[in-house]
Amino acid sequence: xxxxxxxxxxxxxxxxxxxxxxxxxxxxxxxxxxxxxxxxxxxxxxxxxxxxxxxxxxxxxxxxxxxxxxxxxxxxxxxxxxxxxxxxxxxxxxxxxxxxxxxxxxxxxxxxxxxxxxxxxxxxxxxxxxxxxxxxxxxxxxxxxxxxxxxxxxxxxxxxxxxxxxxxxxxxxxxxxxxxxxxxxxxxxxxxxxxxxxxxxxxxxxxxxxxxxxxxxxxxxxxxxxxxxxxxxxxxxxxxxxxxxxxxxxxxxxxxxxxxxxxxxxxxxxxxxxxxxxxxxx
Amino acid sequence: xxxxxxxxxxxxxxxxxxxxxxxxxxxxxxxxxxxxxxxxxxxxxxxxxxxxxxxxxxxxxxxxxxxxxxxxxxxxxxxxxxxxxxxxxxxxxxxxxxxxxxxxxxxxxxxxxxxxxxxxxxxxxxxxxxxxxxxxxxxxxxxxxxxxxxxxxxxxxxxxxxxxxxxxxxxxxxxxxxxxxxxxxxxxxxxxxxxxxxxxxxxxxxxxxxxxxxxxxxxxxxxxxxxxxxxxxxxxxxxxxxxxxxxxxxxxxxxxxxxxxxxxxxxxxxxxxxxxxxxxxxxxxxxxxxxxxxxxxxxxxxxxxxxxxxxxxxxxxxxxxxxxxxxxx
Numbered sequence: 001x002x003x004x005x006x007x008x009x010x011x012x013x014x015x016x017x018x019x020x021x022x023x024x025x026x027x028x029x030x031x032x033x034x035x036x037x038x039x040x041x042x043x044x045x046x047x048x049x050x051x052x053x054x055x056x057x058x059x060x061x062x063x064x065x066x067x068x069x070x071x072x073x074x075x076x077x078x079x080x081x082x083x084x085x086x087x088x089x090x091x092x093x094x095x096x097x098x099x100x101x102x103x104x105x106x107x108x109x110x111x112x113x114x115x116x117x118x119x120x121x122x123x124x125x126x127x128x129x130x131x132x133x134x135x136x137x138x139x140x141x142x143x144x145x146x147x148x149x150x151x152x153x154x155x156x157x158x159x160x161x162x163x164x165x166x167x168x169x170x171x172x173x174x175x176x177x178x179x180x181x182x183x184x185x186x187x188x189x190x191x192x193x194x195x196x197x198x199x200x201x202x203x204x205x206x207x208x209x210x211x212x213x214x215x216x217x218x219x220x221x222x223x224x225x226x227x228x229x230x231x232x233x234x235x236x237x238x239x240x241x242x243x244x245x246x247x248x249x250x251x252x253x254x255x256x257x258x259x260x261x262x263x264x265x266x267x268x269x270x271x272x273x274x275x276x277x278x279x280x281x282x
Numbered sequence: 283x284x285x286x287x288x289x290x291x292x293x294x295x296x297x298x299x300x301x302x303x304x305x306x307x308x309x310x311x312x313x314x315x316x317x318x319x320x321x322x323x324x325x326x327x328x329x330x331x332x333x334x335x336x337x338x339x340x341x342x343x344x345x346x347x348x349x350x351x352x353x354x355x356x357x358x359x360x361x362x363x364x365x366x367x368x369x370x371x372x373x374x375x376x377x378x379x380x381x382x383x384x385x386x387x388x389x390x391x392x393x394x395x396x397x398x399x400x401x402x403x404x405x406x407x408x409x410x411x412x413x414x415x416x417x418x419x420x421x422x423x424x425x426x427x428x429x430x431x432x433x434x435x436x437x438x439x440x441x442x443x444x445x446x447x448x449x450x451x452x453x454x455x456x457x458x459x460x461x462x463x464x465x466x467x468x469x470x471x472x473x474x475x476x477x478x479x480x481x482x483x484x485x486x487x488x489x490x491x492x493x494x495x496x497x498x499x500x501x502x503x504x505x506x507x508x509x510x511x512x513x514x515x516x517x518x519x520x521x522x523x524x525x526x527x528x529x530x531x532x533x534x535x536x537x538x539x540x541x542x543x544x545x546x547x548x549x550x551x552x553x554x555x556x557x558x559x560x561x562x563x564x565x566x567x568x569x570x571x572x573x574x575x576x577x578x579x580x581x582x583x584x585x586x587x588x589x590x591x592x593x594x595x596x597x598x599x600x601x602x603x604x605x606x607x608x609x610x611x
Contacts, residue, residue: 008502008505009502011502011504012502012503012504012505015504015507015508016390016394016395016503016504018387019387019388019390019391019395020391020395021387022383022384022387022388022391023387023388023391023392023404025384026384026385026387026388026474026478027388027404027407029471029474030407030411030471030474030475032426033418033419033422033471036422036425036426037418037422040425084318084321087314087315087318087319088315088318088319088321088322090315091315091316091318091319092319094315095312095315095316096315096316096319101316101319101320102319104323105319105320105322105323107594107597108322108323108326109322110593110597111326111590111593111594111597112322112325112326112329114525114528114529114532114589114593115329115532115586115589115590115593116531116532116533116534116559116585116586116589117532117534118532118534118559118562118563118582118585119329119333119532119582119585119586119589120329122332122333122336122562122566122578122579122582123328123329123332123333125566126332126333126335126336126579127328127332146325146329149322149325150322153322177304177305177307177308178308178311178312179304179307179308179310179311179312180304180308182311183311200413203413204413206415207414207415207416207417207418208415209415209416209417209534209535210534210535210559210563213563213566213567214566214567217567234415234417234535237417237421238417238420238535238538241420241421241424241425241539242424242539249425252421253421256417256418256421259415259417259418260414260415260418263413263414263415264410264413264414267409267410267413268410271406271409
């Protein structure tokens with residue numbers, strides 16, 4: 001064979017081989033992490049996790065207060081963040097698509113979307129914790145809201161932009177105002193996509209630790225008082241994993257498994273919803 | 283027809299009050315969405331303001347020398363950001379060096395080589411992994427990776443490079459397990475799915491006619507990737523890598539577990555260090571005194587400014603790719 005061809009073929013095989021190795025190597029790490037998580041998590045999982053609060057070292061206990069705390073703060077953040085996020089996304093996609101305000105908001109929103117979450121924690125600390133004078137579940141929920149809004153804004157805008165203009169024009173031709181068109185036509189057409197965005201936002205905040213460390217702090221005991229510090233799964237995992245006690249380590253792994261399962265489940269539901277709308281449209 | 287045509291000029295023959303109401307509702311809804319959009323701006327501005335105000339006392343006390351002072355002494359209230367800034371930059375850059383080639387390699391595998399049956403499952407797996415919270419990577423690094431590194435890889439490196447100039451000090455012992463290198467490795471594993479997912483999406487924007495034309499001229503797969511796919515997607519790949527860098531710089535939980543929390547700059551990659559986010563996460567709730575909290579907030583402000591610049595550059599690169607993709611279609 002012509003030596004140039006042979007050389008080109010060798011190069012081709014070498015680099016493609018490297019990309020296969022990279023895939024095996026990269027996926028190998030991730031498989032190891034999931035493997036350890038499943039093994040350690042399931043070996044410590046029992047009913048007490050869901051029925052008892054976090055124990056002092058050496059005693060039996062569970063993660064009930066942390067699970068409930070996470071659920072409360074996540075729900076508050078989603079309840080507050082979703083309507084705002086959808087309205088902002090609507091402004092960006094409908095009323096103000098080409099305005100200067102929309103351009104700036106889009107840019108700022110994308111920055112907030114990937115801003116370090118610990119900085120958001122500092123922001124809420126300065127804004128709420130300092131002014132209230134103490135750590136509280138409200139502050140934790142506010143920090144999570146700041147994370148929810150950009151995610152919902154981005155997905156809502158992306159979904160609304162996909163709606164064909166002929167739909168809007170058809171509704172407008174019947175005499176509907178823009179508010180009518182948006183609420184009765186485009187929101188409905190994009191509903192599954194918007195719900196996908198909300199689910200992704202929930203998945204994102206259910207594992208967030210850094211913004212809760214010094215807003216909601218943590219609480220060793222059962223508490224549903226929104227004005228008091230509240231435990232949350234990620235923060236409890238953080239403290240327990242860094243402690244020197246073996247039984248706390250086991251609880252930390254079980255908690256980590258719970259969070260991962262919740263996040264994976266939410267992402268899978270979001271993905272199924274998202275792909276079903278796409279196939280409807282095409 | 284005549285009736286409708288005349289109604290456009292003469293006063294309308296239908297319910298004007300109702301129309302006016304609908305218009306008012308439209309105005310209100312428009313204003314509402316605009317106020318919410320303004321709220322996002324307000325959130326951003328107050329974030330910056332609160333960080334600046336919170337950091338103000340520290341800024342007044344240390345000035346710009348805060349940036350290059352290596353001391354961190356809470357007892358004497360002597361603070362300098364050099365060690366955390368160094369740790370943040372070194373761990374993130376090391377992580378990028380490890381993760382970017384591998385992430386691009388996986389994306390190449392997924393778009394060009396992978397059998398069609400496996401393409402979707404692996405792609406979905408990568409995307410799901412990109413969503414796993416960082417604390418999971420953190421505790422895995424702390425309980426699994428650090429002991430392995432301590433017992434096998436680190437002693438091997440230290441022994442291997444002993445006596446080699448420069449490299450000797452880069453891989454100097456003792457092998458703690460935790461430290462800069464471990465943190466960088468965990469970061470690399472964490473941003474890997476993220477880089478892969480973005481790069482793959484970007485690779486898929488290459489029009490197949492371009493690739494087919496190159497194949498038609500007899501190019502090998504690698505030549506198509508190197509001379510067609512990569513040049514076409516350059517700004518997208520760079521933008522994606524910078525988004526990943528933004529994530530690595532600000533990552534807290536994956537790093538805090540394994541960094542070792544030591545306020546010193548050591549040439550050895552195996553020595554413990556600290557990063558901005560780890561310093562804040564570890565010390566913020568225990569900080570007392572007039573300058574401790576402001577110093578930590580100033581660290582946060584520095585982190586925010588750095589990530590802002592990186593993310594803004596990333597936005598710019600991705601925007602350019604979008605413009606071009608839009609122009610072609």
